[in-house]
Amino acid sequence: MDPQAAKMIGAGIACIGMGGAGVGVGTIFGHYLAAALRNPSAAQGQFGNLIFGFAVTEALGIFSLLIALLLLFAL
Amino acid sequence: MDPIHQFEIKNLFPVAHIAGVDIAFTNSALFMLISLAIILLLTLGATSRRALVPGRLQSVAELSYEFTVDTLRNTAGPEGMRFFPLVFSLFMFILVLNVIGIIPYTFTVTSHIIITVALALLVFCTVIVYGFWKNGWRFLKLFVPSGVPIYILPLVTFIEVMSFFSRPVSHSVRLFANMLAGHITLKVFGGFVTMLGALGFLGWLGAILPLGLTVALTALELLVAFLQAYVFAILTCIYLNDAIHPGH
Numbered sequence: 001m002d003p004q005a006a007k008m009i010g011a012g013i014a015c016i017g018m019g020g021a022g023v024g025v026g027t028i029f030g031h032y033l034a035a036a037l038r039n040p041s042a043a044q045g046q047f048g049n050l051i052f053g054f055a056v057t058e059a060l061g062i063f064s065l066l067i068a069l070l071l072l073f074a075l
Numbered sequence: 076m077d078p079i080h081q082f083e084i085k086n087l088f089p090v091a092h093i094a095g096v097d098i099a100f101t102n103s104a105l106f107m108l109i110s111l112a113i114i115l116l117l118t119l120g121a122t123s124r125r126a127l128v129p130g131r132l133q134s135v136a137e138l139s140y141e142f143t144v145d146t147l148r149n150t151a152g153p154e155g156m157r158f159f160p161l162v163f164s165l166f167m168f169i170l171v172l173n174v175i176g177i178i179p180y181t182f183t184v185t186s187h188i189i190i191t192v193a194l195a196l197l198v199f200c201t202v203i204v205y206g207f208w209k210n211g212w213r214f215l216k217l218f219v220p221s222g223v224p225i226y227i228l229p230l231v232t233f234i235e236v237m238s239f240f241s242r243p244v245s246h247s248v249r250l251f252a253n254m255l256a257g258h259i260t261l262k263v264f265g266g267f268v269t270m271l272g273a274l275g276f277l278g279w280l281g282a283i284l285p286l287g288l289t290v291a292l293t294a295l296e297l298l299v300a301f302l303q304a305y306v307f308a309i310l311t312c313i314y315l316n317d318a319i320h321p322g323h
Contacts (some may be wrong), residue, residue, distance in 0.1 A: 021243070029263050035147075045149075048146065048149055048150055048309060051305065051306055051309055052309065052310070052313060054306070055249065055306045055310055056245075056251060059245035059248075059249055062245070062248055062252045062253070063245070064247070064262065065252050066248055066252060069252070071257070
C-alpha cells in the first residue's frame with residue numbers, strides 16, 4: 001500500500017477514539033444536569049468538579065486527535 | 076484554501092542571528108504583546124477611577140478578578156491565594172489570546188503547541204518545586220493514597236505516578252488541540268462557502284447553509300475560547316492544590 005494512503009487511513013482510524021470521549025463528556029454533562037435539576041441549590045458548588053471531570057475525559061479524546069494530527073502533518 | 080495556512084508563523088523583522096538560529100520578531104510575538112497591552116489597559120486603565128458604582132469596563136475587570144479568586148479559593152483553599160498572581164495571569168493571558176484569535180485575519184497564538192507546552196511546564200515545575208519546598212519528602216504521599224489495600228498499592232502508586240507525569244501533556248495538548256481543531260473547522264466551512272459561491276446563482280443559494288454554520292461555529296468558538304481558558308486555570312488550581320495538600 002502507498003505509505004501516504006496508509007497514513008490517511010490511520011488518521012481516520014485514530015479519530016474513532018474521539019467517539020468514546022464524546023460519550024464520556026455527554027454522560028458527565030447529562031448526569032450533572034439531572035442532578036442539578038433534582039437539587040438546584042447544590043449545583044453551583046459542584047461546577048468545578050464538573051469542569052474537572054470534563055477536562056480529564058476530554059483529554060483522552062484529544063490524545064486520539066493528536067495521533068491523527070501527528071499522522072497527517074508531522075510524521 | 077489550505078486550512079493550515081492560517082497558523083503559519085511569519086517573521087516581521089529580524090532581531091539577531093545567534094549560532095545558526097534566526098531570532099526574529101514574529102506575528103506570534105506581536106499578538107502576545109497586543110494581548111498584554113489589552114490586559115494592562117483593562118486591569119489598570121479600567122480600575123484607575125475606582126468608582127464606587129463601577130462602570131462597564133470596571134465591572135469587567137472586577138468580575139474577572141472575583142471569578143478567578145473564587146475559583147482558586149474553592150479549589151486550593153485560602154493557602155492557595157499566594158498563587159493568585161500566577162493563576163490570574165495565566166487565565167487572562169490565555170483568554171485574551173483565544174478571543175483575539177477568533178477575529179478574522181488575526182493569529183491564534185495558543186494554536187501552537189510550543190506556547191501551550193511552555194505554559195503547562197511552568198505550572199508543572201511550580202507544583203514540583205513548591206511541593207518539595209513546602210512538604211519535603213511528604214510530597215511523595217501524593218502518589219500513595221491512604222486507605223488502599225496493601226496488595227494493590229503498588230499498582231495504584233504506579234498509576235498515580237503515570238497520571239502525574241502525563242499532566243503537562245494533557246494540560247498543554249488540550250488547549251492547543253481545541254484551538255487548532257476549531258480554527259481548522261471554521262476555515263473548512265468558509266472554504267465551502269467560496270467553493271459553492273463560484274458555481275453561480277444556484278451555488279449562492281447552496282452557500283447559505285455553510286455560511287450560517289460558520290456564524291454558528293464562530294459563536295461556539297467564543298464559548299470554547301472562554302471554556303478552555305477557564306479549564307486551564309482550574310486545572311492549574313487543582314494541580315497547585317496537590318502541591319499544597321499532598322495527602323489524599
